[in-house]
Amino acid sequence: MKKPISIIILGLLGVLILTTPALAATTVSLLPLSVEVEQGQIFNIVIGVNPQGIKNYTAKIQIQYPAEFLEAKSFTFRGGWTVLSQPGYDLIDNAKGVLVKTAGFTGGFSSPVTFGTVSFLAKTTGNGIIKVGGNSIVLDRASHNVFEDTAVQSSITITASLSPVEQAIPPVEEIPLMPEETSLTQKETAPPALFDILTQPEAKQSKRNLLMPILAGVGILIVVIAGYALYRRRRKKLV
Secondary structure (H helix, E strand, O other), X not given: OHHHHHHHHHHHHHXXXXXXXXXXXXXXXXXXXXXXXXXXXXXXXXXXXXXXXXXXXXXXXXXXXXXXXXXXXXXXXXXXXEEOOOOOOXXXXXXXXEEEEEEEEEEEEOOOEEEEEEEEEEOOOEEEXXXXXXXXXXEEOOOOEOEOOOOOEEEEEEEOOOOHHHHHOOOHHHOOOOOHHHOHHHHHHOOOOHHHXXXXXXXXXXXXXXXXXXXXXXXXXXXXXXXXXXXXXXXXXXX
């Protein structure tokens, strides 16, 4: 009788083992999947939770990152989450490269939601990986952990940045050279325009043309007066 009972127990354990992965359906995502920044820049990683249609209520998310390259500056929860600020559930450890945030969602959620956003500082050049830690937990209505660890990660590439001096000085060929002929002394001593030079003799010729008729008229008038005077003298002698 003991043998059939042991077979039944083993069978039940096998069924439980096979069905457990099906219950652990909630996944956690990181966006963007790859980041390329310069040393000294700050960038964001968005954490999402997808319950795959099963209503979830609480999430404890662990994020692991390379502490030699990155520094977690801040974390911002998306609206709708009630934050749990307790030791072991709220942590930013830049020495070990571990971030833990925990919160409950009012009324639960059965569709993908944003958990929050992490802001990282790129401390030095290099390559690294930000990933969701295996100690993350997502609870359903019955407080069962339905988190499925799918090894989600985001790759980070940090390149060297230009120093402030190099950024401030433009290449030599881009600096315009001041032409020598624009100096003030040369402008002041430059000859007048060709048009101004040509107008001077034309103005003198115009004045000469205006004086000629006047002089001719005056000459005619003098001749007339002189002739009239001679006429008057001769007439007096005859009388």
